Amino acid sequence: MKNLDLNNVSLRELNQELQNAQNGAQYVVENSNGKHNIAVGLNKEQSVTINGHVGYYCAGMNQKADITVEGNAGSGLAENMMSGKVHVKGGVSQYCGATAHGGTIIIDGDASARCGISMKGVDIVVRGSVGHMSAFMAQKGRFVICGDAGNALGDSIYEARIYLRGKAQSLGADCIEKEMQDEHRKELAELLKKADITDISVDEFKRYGSARKLYNFSVDNAY
């Protein structure tokens, strides 16, 4: 376990150390104080715990690393993540998991607007609620929301699967409720388990996905 204090090391030094770490390395980062671009571009099976709040793009483009934020995260958490796991104990700002291709993102608090925007294969589990335009143009992956969703959930969604426990203020264009089948209950149970959520049953969720009516340009969906 190695301690890195952002009061003593620069962001460049911090990221260099983390990026050059070996598999199995363990780090704790102190005094993050909302700074941007912490632990970006990691690609080893390592663990990083950040004791505080982080700014933009924390864990950006993560590969393999297991990153925990013991606070809130700013915009673009784990954007374009490829693999690994990112766990935020507080809430996250907008664009969480934007365009992420793989791995798992777990948010204990709420996520604000555009959570899972253009997601391309990542799994996102939010214990709380998500803001407007979440899962906008979501292409692939699974998105579990234990609370409510803001306006226009899943607007222009492709093949991503949304599991929502609460209510959506509104569904976006081409996003519809779909039947929960055994296959879906099974994958949802696995996702909840991954996020250590044991007090919520899969039966409380509804599934949403694409009506696939915007897939080809026609007079009716020109905008």
Added chain:
Amino acid sequence: MCGIVGLFLKEKKLEGHLGSYLSDMLIEMTERGPDSVGFAIYDQPTIGKQIKCTLLNTLVDSGEELNWDEVRQALKKQFGNDTKFEEKGSHALISVETDTNTLNEWLNENFPHINVNGSGRVIEIYKEKGLPKDVIASFNLQSFTGSHALGHTRMATESAVTTGHSHPFSTGDDICLVHNGSLSNHNRWREKLRKEGIVISTDNDSEVAAAYFNWRLKQGDDLNTALTKALDDLDGFYTFAIGTKDGFAVMRDNIGCKPAVIAETDQWVAMASEFRAIAMLPGVENASIWEPEPGKIYSWHKAA
């Protein structure tokens, strides 16, 4: 495009630290706005019939000196010997027994290079071109006291980098606005508001927003109504923070892309474009922290 911050102190004993908190917050927003910086401070109200005005020497960008002493003497001669006058960097803070319009007219005639940054009973507005840390030092912001404040660091988009284009913009007595974003219909609003008699002196989109609120409030709307109407009237991307004599309000546009975060404790409420501008405030570890929802008004007032 900019960084904005706001701080509202609930506990009176913190008021001596307002300037030092605000300067830390503004310095954190340097990357978002390296061109200029400005702040509005709400401190002790004036006594009697006097109003408080912050005067800006608009020649400051061209490096021309202004003989403030001459201004001081002329003010006293015109508005009486009770006039208080204090030079602060490139600005002067005065207390004078008149109203804002009269003072503006008199200044236009006698000292056309002086602008009134802000006026009212409690507000003081300071702004200047330059890096936040330099401007803050030149005004000695750390020494300011008060109950609440707004600040702004500017990255100019389409209008010039000058002190005159800097925020906060006054929107009437004791009211000011800071803005992060970019309005897309400000030219038509500038024309309309000018026809309504509102003075707009720059091509800056944020000044139009300030003028818009000025106009709405003059029409008799309260701040919440004016903000609600702004959601329909002002197109584009924005996070606004508006200071009033007893508090402040925050609102984002309906698309809600420009960032904003609010933190609240029993001692204070803070807002900023990014959390890092709040991270150093005392007791932040116990604050409740959230992002303002798009199209929703958040406001705080001093208990009456």
Added chain:
Amino acid sequence: MSVNESWLLESKTFSKDAIREIQRAAKEGIYSIRGGGAKRFVPSFDDLVFLGASMSRYPLEGYREACNTAVTLGTRFAKKPIELKIPITVAGMSFGSLSAQAKESLGRGASEVGTSTTTGDGGMTQEERGHSNLLVYQYLPSRYGMNPDDLRKADAIEVVVGQGAKPGGGGMLLGQKINERVARMRDLPQNIDQRSACRHPDWTGPDDLEIKITELREITNWEKPIYIKVGAARTYFDTSLAVKAGADVVVVDGMQGGTAATQDVFIEHVGIPTLPAVRQAVQALKDMDMHRKVQLIVSGGIRNGADVAKALAMGADAVSVGTAALIALGDNSPELDSEYEKIGSKSGYYFEYQAGNCPAGISTQNPDLAKRLDPVLGGRRVANYLRCLTLEVQTLARACGKSDVHNLEPEDMAALTVEAAAMAQIPLAGTTWIPGKTT
């Protein structure tokens, strides 16, 4: 019955083209989507001429007296700037809009003459990386196929904010071009009509972009030059903001710049031509004291060495070619006229890149068509074309007495039209008059 000639006077307002478009709209009920750039006439580099040396200046000899063409891009912050042997690069075009063979050909051609090529909306292919010595990786709103491994493999990163054919709009790729491989690379279902986002998914505005650029630098060890590409519109402001946000290189793409598929109304009516855009960009850099410190790449309708020389003379550090490179590859070749006829077109007119049935095997994902393009031969053609452009620029530069093509100046040119004089702020030929500046 004989035709009454006076009835056949074509209306300038309701021209044949305008009538045909109304009829099409009434029938189809949706905007028309096509490829290519603006087809209408716009003031261009054609309206400028060079003032060759004679008595007051002395020209250089063609072979013995060297005229340097090399340029280094990314000298502001990047640890590893890009060194190009010629000031002409190949613009970003996606795998998806182009076949893998076309991408490979462009890489081969560019590498042969010591310049760079650029990826596009569809991510990086092995064909392209493997055959490009210098590859610029585009970072776009859609982030299709975007991954950190490819980012680290790139020689430079181009953050695409906009494109000359459609400033303010996102990309499009119609279903006929989304085959299995394209769909897999983009994580999309096959055969759908795909519309890319117009804003980036995780930042809005230059204040956010500054943070995004730091992230890209942190992930790539501050090695790679970061370009910011904007479509020409409010070019003065956009250039200054790109510099403030931390760009090493600014790429300005004028309205003549091509696209694989965009609404025709967008291509023809949004953005300004390359000519005024270069001047505004250079002005912004000069006002910030950043000219030659942040490099400027100009694109949009560059066809020949004269265009390149004029862009450089106006202050650009390099240019990019897109459409012209495709034509060099074999696009619009008269040899294919019987094939073009089958799809209702003709060589010299073919910009239906969106349709995916390009007989030259370039703008297609149909394997039978794509294999018509031999990447080795294609690469040779592109290299020849770039070589020819370079020789032309050198010829013009030498004629103006320059031993480096970057020493060309606006003062080496005159304008042939009042419009060009006003837009480029170059005096009308035979006068000292610059509209709006001198009387």
